[in-house]
Structures are given as C-alpha cells and as structure tokens.
Amino acid sequence: MTMISVVTLPLMWTLLIISCIGEKYVDLSHDISEESFHWPSVGPFSRRTVARGYTKEGYWNEHYSFCMHEQTSTHLDAPCHYAEGKWFVHEIPLNHLMGPGVIIDIRDKVADDPNYELSPDDFMSWLDVHGPLPDGAILFIRTGWSSKYKNIEEYFGMDTTNISHFNFPGLSVGAAQLIVSHEAAFGRRVFAVGTDAPSIDHGPSVDFRACETLFGANIYGIQAVTNLENLPTKGFHVLVLPMKIRGGCGAPARVLASLPETNGVPDSSPVAFSGLILQSFVLLILNGIKSSLA
Template identity: 40%
Template sequence: MVRAILKPKLVLILAALCGCRAGSAFPEPKLVDLTHPFNDRTIYWPTARQFDLQRVAYGRSAAGHWYASNDFCASEHGGTHLDAPIHFAEGRRTTADIPLSQLVGPARVIDIRSKCDANRDYLLTPDDIVEHERHYGRIEPGDVVLIHTGFGRFYPDAKRYLGSDVRGRTDELHFPGIGEAAARLLVERRVDMVGLDTASLDHGPSRSFIAHQVLNGADIPGLENVANLERLPPRGATIIALPMKIEGGSGAPCRIVAVMP
C-alpha cells in the first residue's frame, strides 16, 4: 500500500519541480512562499525563547575582502515551523527522522475564514472537511491539508494574531484550531501533513492539545504559522516543506513553498 501511494506521489513531485507543461520543455514554475520571515517581530509561543540574531561581523576584513556573519538562537517552535511527531507523541519521529517524501505533497486548502471571523476560538469540524470534499473531491492519502483561517492577515501583530501580546502568559490566547474529531478524520484519510495560518494546531484556549496528540500520534507532522494561504487554490498546488534537520528535534524552523498548478 505504501508503494502504491509513493509512486504516483513521486511522479507528481517531479512534475511540479520541473514545471512541465505541453509546448515548453523548461517553463518557469510559479512558486509561492508560505513562510514568514524570522526577525525581532516573529511570533513565538508566549513561553518560548524569541528569535535572536547577533551580528558577528559585517564589513571589510583585515585582509580587505567583505565578510558578514551572524549567530542566532531561538526556540524550535516559532515563526513558520514544523512540529515533528515526537512533539506530542512519545516514541514518534523526530525532525530529522521524517522522510523527505512526507514533506512534499499535493495541497488541499480548507477555507474556514467566515467561521473564524465569527468565532476567534473556532475549531475545524469533520463537517468542514466533508464540505470541502463535496466541492473538490475526497482528500487522498499523502495529501498535505492546510486550514485557511484567515488569521495570517494579522501576523506579526501578536495582540490580533494570538489574542494577547503578554509574554509568559498562555491563559488569554484566542485563535482558531483543529477539533479532535476533525483531527481523527484527517488521520483516517492518511494525510502526510496538516498545517494552518495560526500559532498552533489546537485553538488558543486548549489545555490538552488534543489535535497535536491525535495527529502527532499518527506520525503526522504539523505546520504552524503558515503564510499566504489566500494565494493558493483549494486543490492543485504542490507543497514543499523543508525544516532544519535537527537531530533529535521536536520541531524546526521551516521554509514552505507552494508550486502552483
């Protein structure tokens, strides 16, 4: 079964990366960057260490040539990043253990913006998934499901994006996420990754982080703080999400790109 899924997926990946179209041998593929920049405004979990860039050198060296270099330090979980399955599931894959084939796949974008505008703490439901499938076809094994809440438009304003800009406090967070039943349905669909344009797979008020538990428990990585979802179609793009390969990592900063149809 794994081989049956993997072979057509590799064909899709090669086609997307080559940008193959009839009548042109090497056309330029259209790429959309789904990654927020890392800087002093990058959104991190309120209790996590912020991104810190320290300049080491920037100018002419003693030998006369130009030289620039920096040090940086940050939590694994902040900005546009990947949650490895081990983040909420003991014994599951670390960041470096995730197969490359799982980090590339067909995108399915589920639009719940209107519901999130009405309720900041909205949770994705199985009905939302089924409604998407009614219009765009069943979600297939190996798909990358992205939940478009619309909250990406608030980034990097922590007050609007998270519901609170108070460092060290998590009891006032309000933003949408994925409900337990919806997470279980995505596991049943055997998707490769799940992501969204908020700070967490679970909604702001969560204390159990059940969506993380369900998805990570099935060895499904999460993508958080995904940018520019409004630029993707509901179906047809290909996602490439490459995290820093941190051995033993529970997550990592991630450059996410969509190859458009």
C-alpha cells in the first residue's frame, strides 16, 4: 500500500463519521389558527383576507391581516406579566432565549390528580437522579396535557368559561422557589420554565404565585408546548423565538429543540458511542502516521 493510501484511508473514515453525525430537530410549538388555544376570557385568533388572486398586472398576490391576544397558542410569558418592573418581551436577553433543555415528567402524578402541582419533593428527586440543572437551563414540565389541546374544554378541564372551574396541572410555589434558588445553591441559573399545560400555575390557582415567584427572578414562562415525548430527559438544546413585541407581557413563540444524533440515532445510543470509539481510533492512526513521517 502506498503512503498516500495509508494517509487517505483514515481521512476517508473520519469524513464518513463526521457526515453521519447531525442534528435532530423537534418543533415544540402548536400552529396558530382560528382553532388555537386562547384564554376563554379573551378573543380567539382571527384573520381577514386582504387580497388573494391574480392582479391586473398578472402576478399572484395573497396576504392577510390578523388579530390575537399575546398569550395565544404556544407562547412566552414575559416576567413583567406577573412581576412589576421585570423584563418585557423585547427586553429578554437573546442568550436567555436559548439554552440546554431538561424535562421533569409528572404524568404519573397527574393521572391521579388533574390539578397536581410539581412539588419540591418531585424537583429534589429529579436532582438526586440527574444531578444539578445545567447553567442557563430551560426546564419543561411534562404533564401529558398537550394530548388535550384540540379540545378547549378538555385542555382547560372545564365546561364553562368561569376560570374558577379550571382543572389542569402546574408548578407548586415551593418548587418554584427551589428553581429560583438553584443559582445560589449550585451556581447555575434557570432561564425559563415551560409546560405542555395552559399555564405554569395549576388550574385552580387564583393568585398565580408560582409565576409570580419565577417572574420576580426574571425567569420567563413558556406555555402550551407540545411534542415533549420526542425528547430525552436532558441532553437537548432549546431555542425560543417569540414575536419581539415592544412592551409586550407575552408573545406567541416558535419553540424548537435540537439534539445530536448519529445516523438517525440519538447520541446517547450504543451506535453513537461506537462511532466515537471509531473516531478516536482513526485519530490514533493519524498520529502514528505523523510520528512515522517525522
């Protein structure tokens, strides 16, 4: 085998490995339409056709105007929503709109109590298993409630527009306090808390104290997400893209998650691990060739 072949073969293996490593993307957002989630006390999304058809000049022209509440469909709640003097939507720093994602799954608790609140014990148990939250974490509470999204009465757990009759899970004040104090305890800050339910606070709440606790520390909320079942407990990255509404207390948002995968398999799998071993082996070969040529 020629020296060129000896050098080229490992390089080809390395390029092959790199080409197999990509990103899996998961859309955590619901569509925005006339059927979208909205609080029963406010109007739904509405759209008016401005133009749709061919113009006299011969080109196609289609556009609409729309009206909707800030908290429509999948949306961001800015800290100012429940904490005076805290960030509006346009003031949230860009680096706080992206970060490592984690999921705390409470579906088993919700099955027995639709108004269940993620408790301090739930939060501490998660830390015992998975360790401290990563710095800049975007934490999602998985309740399984997104499966009810298309039926507003099931999603809010009610048969009336009286908000005192809401029934859906959320976050307890005690757990919210632990999330806020996570930075002091571990030196790692939480940027946002999201849920697949209508609100961070559970349905029966009348004072929204969990939101008030988080927002007072400039930790924003993300409501009505979906597709959390397509993500691992941790090891993924989140990008939150709200409409940049100046002075907004909330905004509809496109929320995206990404995680590395090798050949269509998440990087936590044995296949990905084997790929890393092979990559290391190739690097050792290249180093050996370099030494022999010296």
